[in-house]
Amino acid sequence: MARSMHVRRPATLASLAAELGVSRTTVSNAYNRPDQLSPELRRRVLETARRLGYPGPDPVARSLRTRKAGAVGLLLTENLSYAFRDPAAIGFLEGLALACEDAGTGLLLVPANPEREDVAAVHRAGVDGFVVYSVPDDDPHLAAVLERPVPTVLCDQPDLGNVDRVGIDDQAAMHALAQHLISLGHRRVGVVCMRLARDRNDDFVTPERQQAAHFHVQRARLAGLAQAFASVGVDWATVPVAERFDHTIASGAAAAAQVLERDPQITALICTSDILALGALGEVRRRGMRVPADITVTGFDGIREAEQAGLTTVRQPVMEKGRAAGKLLLDSAERTRPRAVTLSTELVLGSTAASPRGTAEERWFGP
Amino acid sequence: MARSMHVRRPATLASLAAELGVSRTTVSNAYNRPDQLSPELRRRVLETARRLGYPGPDPVARSLRTRKAGAVGLLLTENLSYAFRDPAAIGFLEGLALACEDAGTGLLLVPANPEREDVAAVHRAGVDGFVVYSVPDDDPHLAAVLERPVPTVLCDQPDLGNVDRVGIDDQAAMHALAQHLISLGHRRVGVVCMRLARDRNDDFVTPERQQAAHFHVQRARLAGLAQAFASVGVDWATVPVAERFDHTIASGAAAAAQVLERDPQITALICTSDILALGALGEVRRRGMRVPADITVTGFDGIREAEQAGLTTVRQPVMEKGRAAGKLLLDSAERTRPRAVTLSTELVLGSTAASPRGTAEERWFGP
DNA sequence: TGAAGTGACCGTAACGGTTCAGAACCACTT
DNA sequence: AAGTGGTTCTGAACCGTTACGGTCACTTCA
Numbered sequence: 001m002a003r004s005m006h007v008r009r010p011a012t013l014a015s016l017a018a019e020l021g022v023s024r025t026t027v028s029n030a031y032n033r034p035d036q037l038s039p040e041l042r043r044r045v046l047e048t049a050r051r052l053g054y055p056g057p058d059p060v061a062r063s064l065r066t067r068k069a070g071a072v073g074l075l076l077t078e079n080l081s082y083a084f085r086d087p088a089a090i091g092f093l094e095g096l097a098l099a100c101e102d103a104g105t106g107l108l109l110v111p112a113n114p115e116r117e118d119v120a121a122v123h124r125a126g127v128d129g130f131v132v133y134s135v136p137d138d139d140p141h142l143a144a145v146l147e148r149p150v151p152t153v154l155c156d157q158p159d160l161g162n163v164d165r166v167g168i169d170d171q172a173a174m175h176a177l178a179q180h181l182i183s184l185g186h187r188r189v190g191v192v193c194m195r196l197a198r199d200r201n202d203d204f205v206t207p208e209r210q211q212a213a214h215f216h217v218q219r220a221r222l223a224g225l226a227q228a229f230a231s232v233g234v235d236w237a238t239v240p241v242a243e244r245f246d247h248t249i250a251s252g253a254a255a256a257a258q259v260l261e262r263d264p265q266i267t268a269l270i271c272t273s274d275i276l277a278l279g280a281l282g283e284v285r286r287r288g289m290r291v292p293a294d295i296t297v298t299g300f301d302g303i304r305e306a307e308q309a310g311l312t313t314v315r316q317p318v319m320e321k322g323r324a325a326g327k328l329l330l331d332s333a334e335r336t337r338p339r340a341v342t343l344s345t346e347l348v349l350g351s352t353a354a355s356p357r358g359t360a361e362e363r364w365f366g367p
Numbered sequence: 368m369a370r371s372m373h374v375r376r377p378a379t380l381a382s383l384a385a386e387l388g389v390s391r392t393t394v395s396n397a398y399n400r401p402d403q404l405s406p407e408l409r410r411r412v413l414e415t416a417r418r419l420g421y422p423g424p425d426p427v428a429r430s431l432r433t434r435k436a437g438a439v440g441l442l443l444t445e446n447l448s449y450a451f452r453d454p455a456a457i458g459f460l461e462g463l464a465l466a467c468e469d470a471g472t473g474l475l476l477v478p479a480n481p482e483r484e485d486v487a488a489v490h491r492a493g494v495d496g497f498v499v500y501s502v503p504d505d506d507p508h509l510a511a512v513l514e515r516p517v518p519t520v521l522c523d524q525p526d527l528g529n530v531d532r533v534g535i536d537d538q539a540a541m542h543a544l545a546q547h548l549i550s551l552g553h554r555r556v557g558v559v560c561m562r563l564a565r566d567r568n569d570d571f572v573t574p575e576r577q578q579a580a581h582f583h584v585q586r587a588r589l590a591g592l593a594q595a596f597a598s599v600g601v602d603w604a605t606v607p608v609a610e611r612f613d614h615t616i617a618s619g620a621a622a623a624a625q626v627l628e629r630d631p632q633i634t635a636l637i638c639t640s641d642i643l644a645l646g647a648l649g650e651v652r653r654r655g656m657r658v659p660a661d662i663t664v665t666g667f668d669g670i671r672e673a674e675q676a677g678l679t680t681v682r683q684p685v686m687e688k689g690r691a692a693g694k695l696l697l698d699s700a701e702r703t704r705p706r707a708v709t710l711s712t713e714l715v716l717g718s719t720a721a722s723p724r725g726t727a728e729e730r731w732f733g734p
Numbered sequence: 735t736g737a738a739g740t741g742a743c744c745g746t747a748a749c750g751g752t753t754c755a756g757a758a759c760c761a762c763t764t
Numbered sequence: 765a766a767g768t769g770g771t772t773c774t775g776a777a778c779c780g781t782t783a784c785g786g787t788c789a790c791t792t793c794a
Contacts, residue, residue: 010516012750023774028752037772055514059493060436061750063427064779070491071475080468084461094451101447101478104485106492108438109474111467118471124437125473126426126493147422149377379780390744395782404742428780431749 011054020048031057063126071106072329073127075145077135080111086247086275087303091318092133092155098319099326112141114198119144129329131155136198136214153329155321158216159340166324166341170217173314173345174224177298178270180312180347182232184355186268186296189234190259191225191241192252192280193272194218200245202254204262207237221272221300240266244276252279253286260287267296267356274299274306274313281309281352292354302348312353315346378421387415398424430493438473439696440494442512444502447478453614453642454670458685459500459522465686466693479508481565486511496696498522503565503581520696522688525583526707533691533708537584540681540712541591544665545637547679547714549599551722553635553663556601557626558592558608559619559647560639561585567612569621571629574604588639588667607633611643619646620653627654634663634723641666641673641680648676648719659721669715679720682713 017024022041029036030045037045049056063069074096076083083089100107105128111121114135122144130145134156145152146163153164181189196205196213210226213219226236240262244251256269256279269284271277277299281291289295292312299306302315324341384391389408396403397412404412416423430436441463443450450456467474472495478488481502489511497512501523512519513530520531548556563572563580577593580586593603607629611618623636623646636651638644644666648658656662666673669682691708 013752014750024751025753025775026773029773032752041772053516055516056490057752058431058750059491060427060430061779062491062752063493064425064431064750064781065752067779069427069493070488071493073473080464080474081461084457084464090451090457094448097447097451097476100476101480104478104488106440106478106488107447107476109464109467109476111471111473113468121437121471121473123423124426124429126430126436126438149422380782381780391781392745392783393743396743399782408742424782425780428749429782431751431780432782434749 011049011052013054013057016045016049016052016054019052020045028057060126069126069128070104071108071127072100072326073108073110073122073125073130073145075110075112075122075130075132075135075141077112077114077133077139079113080109082247083109087305088273088301088318089133091303092322092325095319095322095324096131096326097322099323099330103326103330105330110141114139114141122148129153131325131329132157133325134215134217137216138198138214151329153325155325156217162338164328164339166321166328166343167217168316168321168343168345170220171224171227173316173347174221174272174300175228176224176347177300177312177314178225178228180349181268181270181296181298181353182228184296184353186356187229187232187234188263188266189229189239189268189270190256190263190266191222191239191270191272192255192259192276193222193241193243194247194276195245196243201243202245202251203243204258205241205243209243210241218272225270247273247275249275249279249282252276253283254279256280256283260284268353269295269297271297271299274301274303274311277311277313277352278305278309281311291352293357296353296356298353302346306350307348310351311348312350313348315348317343317345378416378419380421380424383412383416383419383421386419387412395424427493436493436495437471438475438494439467439693440475440477440489440492440497440512442477442479442489442497442499442502442508444479444481444500444506446480447476449614450476454672455640455668455685456500458670459689459692462686462689462691463498463693464689466690466697470693470697472697477508481506481508489515496520498692498696499524500692501582501584504583505565505581518696520692522692523584529705531695531706533688533695533710534584535683535688535710535712537587538591538594540683540714541588541639541667542595543591543714544667544679544681545592545595547716548635548637548663548665548720549595551663551720553723554596554599554601555630555633556596556606556635556637557623557630557633558589558606558637558639559622559626559643560589560608560610561614561643562612563610568610569612569618570610571625572608572610576610577608585639592637614640614642616642616646616649619643620650621646623647623650627651635720636662636664638664638666641668641670641678644678644680644719645672645676648678658719660724663720663723665720669713673717674715677718678715679717680715682715684710684712 013024013027017027026037027045030042108127110125117140119140122141129151132154135142156167159165196215196218210222230236240259242255242258244255269280271280277297281297284295291297299311299313302313306313320343380394381391384394394412397409475494477492484507486507489508496518499521502509523534563585577589597603607626609622609625611622636647638647644664648664651662658664666678666680669680673680687710
């Protein structure tokens, strides 16, 4: 092809050195250690570089030699693009980006499509460490990351014992929210939760599936609920828990409808995320029920949209979580091996929770 | 240190080959070209690898040899974390992530702090190409990217002639919005815009600074406005244009206040972004003015928050922009050299624009 | 029976740098 | 004259891999 006439082999450090009649070391020093050569020679090197179109030392070759890539990898369970749709994930990313920026480190988003089992992307990532954010326990990508000989920080994952971790106490936080509802008088409730495993199950969940959930966060939150309600005599097995694979407002609405269909007499709809709760809120109102007069709805996360909606929820410091993860990963200096950061949460008493108006009978037939 | 007792040199492809008594090529093939060796030998290789704790071929070394990194770099003008706070930027990221995901490519966020002149991060990025999103013309990071011998796509940047580009026609879009306002009868207007250059100037802007603006997008939008209003006899030099360095709602409010202070008789407040417009909206209402009865407020971008607020604005396909940029970069196959994608925009007639109630006198003294 | 084909594996040469221990040179002391 | 110390530059090893062009033994087919 005629084009190939123009593809002059790009200049390298070696060719530059040859052109100048100096050693490669000297050229390298011109870029990395200006004090190691005379200003005059350095000027000549840089000028010749410009003339030859040499763009400076190749980053990959440098990484190979120095054994550092100047970037950390982020592994997400969802499609990469989903991360930019979920407010909680965005907050996490913001915090992580902040930490990376402070350290002058790049942030590589690893394309780990959960649908495919293809782990190659993890192997191909040239990074100095990984942050793993809320992936299922049994995700092969996670396994692949742990095999890589680089430091790793897990976020919203179960404690693996030998790996750094950051997260919140999901179980305790949800337990506190449940206590609040219990103290308000709620005993007959329904639950809407995010997906519990890698398979899609847009339906009710058995207690077994709840306990075996591969998403640590969801498992812990459900456990907190179950524990709290069981302790006041509620038979958790009878509580309708609807799972949704997609984490969207529409999913929350659909799941809420499913729960209400199953047991119209519940006095509270507990959702394991704000997004789902916002959907539930919409669905409940669409059915002509008033919140919180006719029914209580709660969320989890404390995203801004929830605040605007006055949602009763648990606020967790998403951004701080990202930042803590980044710091943990980057401050690898003299680390006491497995470190764990547990951030605190806060119960947000919004306007979507109140005491049930009366017994179920009263609600149907008036006081 | 006692610890060093445990730092057994990590296994490499070569050590694995030695252990097995085969050539390095064969081990490499075991990972990359299973068809090039017998299943039996491959099994042995993989098993020995597991036994020795060999995590598979080193990604950096592989990148050096194959000349591809499996990632594209994204250069943003703002602090990395800012990108996760601006809805338009988030949309762009989502689209770009989508494109990367489809191609199985990673997305490296390059920490290019605009405050510092430090371009090293760009040099250190091991990527197969760059997407540059809305940085000032004279940003040294941009120059550094263009020096790198990898394909690049510019987004929301001026046409450099020899580099791929994606964007919208900001000038025409803003011109159309201005025409709309003109047809409603607005002649005396004020403007709030984002920063025009790398230096901070939270104040009014001279026409010279407007024309010399280093942010292509802002320059084009202002030019569209100036042209439209000039064509109906408005002396653009008298129009107050307030600039703000920070792109926040609070900034928008402050700038709006500044403009209203300067000329209380304006009938419309034109903002070059929705974020700024939302701030302006708040400020205007705080002053007891009704929108659009007392004053018209417009934005630009078409973010969701603007839609909810009923803002009259220009909607641009942010996500599509990201996606197009990614596709352009990744479909580098047989490219006709400089390609350009210009996406279309849409005038959104919200409820924040209407005809001015009357003359300025009437507004002050009643009809 | 010999030529051609096929599958399995190997050796060498990059890929483009960084690093460290000197060598060469110079000025200055003792 | 020999030693000292400092600056400037060099040589060679090394980082861990993959591309390329073989070799070699073993069919297969006319």
